[in-house]
Structure formats: C-alpha cells, structure tokens
Amino acid sequence: MRIAIEDLDVALSGRTVVSGVGLVAEDGEIAGLVGPNGSGKSTVLRTVYRHLRPHAGRVLLGGADIRSLTAVQSARQVAALPQERGSDFELSVREIVAMGRTPYKRAFAGEDRTDTERVTAALAQVGMAGAGRRRFSALSGGERQRVLLARALAQDPKVLVLDEPTNHLDVRHQVELLTLLRAQRRTTLLALHDLNAAASxxxxxxxxxxxxxxxxxTPREVLTPELLAEVFGVRAAVVEHPLTGDPLIAFDHRAPAGV
Incomplete structure (x- = not known):
C-alpha cells in the first residue's frame, strides 16, 4: 500500500517543528527517514500512525486521507513501533504480542485459530518463539524491542511504521531485523540514525x-560526502560495501566537517 505525505506542517506547544514535508513510500517499498536529532523524523512518523494531528497537510494511505478512516480501519492498515515503549507491562510475552490482534476482535472475544497462528508466527519471525510465557517486564531492552516488533507483525498490517527499530539490539539482531524487513516486502516507513543500516x-x-x-x-543518490557535511556536520567518504555493493559511509572520527 502506498503512503504519500503532502505539505505536512506540525506545531508543538506553539512552535513549528515540521514544515512543508512531502515524501512517499511506494507499495512494498522501504522508505527511510534520516537526519540529525531534532530534524522532525519522529514527528512525521507520529502523524502516520495518528498519534499527532498535523496543523496542515495530509497523510494519504492508498490514496485515502488517513484521518478519514476510523481508528479500527487505521489499525488494520498501519502498525507502529514508536520510540516511546512501555517497560512495566506485567503481562507475558505472548499476551503482549496478542495485543496486535485487537483491531480484528469484538469486545470480550477470545483468541481464535487465526489469532494463534499470527501470534506464533510473529514470535518466530523475531527469534522469540520460546519466550511466550516469560514476563515482558523481565526482558532485556533488546528482547522487549523484538517482542514489540512481533506485536506489530501480528497486527498483519499493510504498512509498518518503525521509529529507530534497531535501538537496544546487538549487531546480530540488528542484521536479523533488517533482513526480516527486506524479506517482508511490506510498505515500511522507518527512522534510523545508523546511516549505513539505512543505506543497506x-x-x-x-x-x-x-x-x-x-x-x-535512492541511498546512492542521497548519501554524498557533500550532503553528509552540510546536514550532519561530518567528514566522510562514500565507498562500495565489499560484501553487498551498497553504499558504505566511512566517517572521519578525528575531525568534524568544518575542519
């Protein structure tokens, strides 16, 4: 499903934090938002999963204004993994992931076969298949991250919105998560600080x-030494990754861009 953001303005506490933003993620495409801290990445994502209402502009989901959808209709289309994540849930891992099935349930309805299959598959996808009975509050930060991603996947959305999904993950699980996202071929909008991960x-x-x-x-078009110096304030060379052929950014950690 295609996402298009048109002329988006967002003001918080009377201050404009996003102005005139327009961007797109085509059907089945992974589109990344990158930029320095405070550049507006999370704010844009919050308008997509309806946590924030824009001051102007609109978010189109498959050509329809997302604000024209009911909360249930929107939740069946878009699943989010925001930066603000609960850490004190006194629920089991399986109960947390099963919350992703809420948009498909009537009040007080129990778990059916489809719910069970979706929850089991989502836990397996994030490498937490054997953790269903563990308490969410007892997990490490990286494990919580993977469980919350499983909850989003169990929601069976057409669109994933992920804000810094690799936070708290070790290298292996970062690679596994990014590989999973590529394999999904589901329209995905995500914010990343790691520019090499974004390029990959x-x-x-x-x-x-x-x-x-x-x-x-494309990453190759966008991630140039000139842009990295101007926007991020760093000196860098962009070369070809020896294993994947993707752009690989080699940062000069000895001096900022202005030196």
Missing part, C-alpha cells in the same frame, strides 16, 4: 533537516 535496507531515503525534507532518492 532502504529502497528510498528522505533526509530531514530543521523540519524540512532537503533530499530524497
């Missing part, structure tokens, strides 16, 4: 700076 997993990148989109295109 994303079909398209949108670079935000001071609340506006300053560049869009």
């Amino acid at each position: 997993v994303c079909d398209r990148l949108h670079v935000l700076h001071d609340g506006s989109v300053v560049a869009s295109g």
